[in-house]
Amino acid sequence: MAKQTTLFVGLGSSHGDDCAGWLAADLLGRRIGQHAVIRRAAAPIDLLDWLGGIDRLAICDACQGAGPAGSWHRWAWPIPGAVQLPPRGSHDWGLSAVMRLAANLGLLPHEVLVWGVEITAVHPGDKLSAQVSAAVGAVVEDILTRVGAMPCMNDLC
């Protein structure tokens, strides 16, 4: 069986609970080490540069509206029922817009998983809350479990 490559991208920023995706990337980096392709991104559009040659994409981002703060979700893309707002300009290319573009360009791998960590409002300079930090820890364990369930992931296979 040919080796498969999985890319994990943590989306977010340095501000408060919006750093959930980055924290997940950092924690995964410590657990999986150099054998995984793990990246942080501040803007979803960065994904487009990294999709070449991968077979599976895993994303973790902060989200709102699907549960209480500190809860988390795992979705297979496309997410049923998710509202996909059209981008108004190039300053607000959200994840759904980037994913639709990637799909139309034939760049999306056959399996895309998205982990969402519910957060509340974020203000510049905020610190990460304990509940979101705990949720990210659980998400990382879930990702590692999924990685184990995947038939092959980089040199871990």
Place this chain on the structure above:
Amino acid sequence: MSEFRTIRVEAISRVEGEGALHIRLRGGQVEQVQLRIYEPPRFFEALLRGRPLEEVPDITARICGICPVAYQMTAVHALEAALGVAPPPAIRQLRRLLYCGEWIESHTLHIHFLHAPDFLGYDSGIEMAADHPREVHRGLRLKKHGNQLLEVLGGRAIHPINVAVGGFHRAPRREELAALIPDFEWCLDAAVEMTQWVAGFDFPAFQRPYEMVALVHPDEYPFNEGDVASSSGFRIPVAEYERQFEEQHVSHSTALQSQQKSSDKPYLVGPLARMQLNRERLMPTARRLADEIGFAAMSNNPYTSIVARALEVVHAVEEALSILKTYRPTQPAKIACPHRAGEGCAATEAPRGLIYHRYRVNEAGAVEFAKIVPPTSQNQRQIEDDLRELLPGILAEPDDRLARLCERLVRNYDPCISCSTHFLKLHWDRA
């Protein structure tokens, strides 16, 4: 009794930032056209007051995520004028290279994702990508290489952090820039292809008698210096900019609107104006391509701004390649800029058009006054003027189509609304 018809576009799509269009027609006549910029004002001029002048490039970069270089570069030139210093040619050349990166990433983004869908009948670049993947892939790669240039020179692609008053905090190593050459050789072919592609679009017949305004320089296509010139023939040093142009506050916009002082008339800045006033100073491939596609004959048509942008990408790639191939690191990367009290102004060419800054600093190196005039502020009245001219010919269209045609006209300008909303004059009426 006259019948009113109101066309509202509450949020213009595929532009940078948030603005609306309100058009009121009475008895088949256009009564009111308002480009309503409702994004909150950001008060950058006020934020800069009291700050050390060394912080200005990093603060002004935050005005825009697409064209931060234009804000930084205009600021450093104006502050260097205030301090009476002039960086050597090697630093100037690196600044031109940085500008090349910004024009490439900004123009290719607008061409492929914001503007081309209008010509090909799509609501967005995302839908267009399904039928034109090759072109969209090409656009994404061109943008990526523009961003790479910003990363190498500026430290990062968005809000670069390596720009300083007096030069750069660090000059790139020769091998860092040389590594970009193969990609930029690809970019030149890709930019030529892109220009031929957009030159083949169908352009609505719409000619306007623009007063086009841009920097002109005797030796080069304008990025970061030159006189301010117009298509009607005036040419003034940048120091006289505020004698020629003025900003006004209108109630329907959080961005100030510019106009010509002598006539109260609007004017046009941006790629069409630069091309009209500087065409002979394009790099050879861009100039030859402009001739091949017959660009000069249609340069008063705002819809052809997409071709002007594409030609400027060819120019920027070609100039970048030239610099990348000959670059030798300069030392020091930044000249000394001793503090002194003074005032200075500068104008450069942002992707969307001429941008003007003026600063006054004190002997301790703190900013006492700042004035920033972005390109979109300068084009606002011209956009409204264009809409007034366009509307009588399309009034028979149903409201939704009419609104789309108006939005399309606005997109010719690649307006950056977020950039334009930082006016300072705020008047409170309190009972």
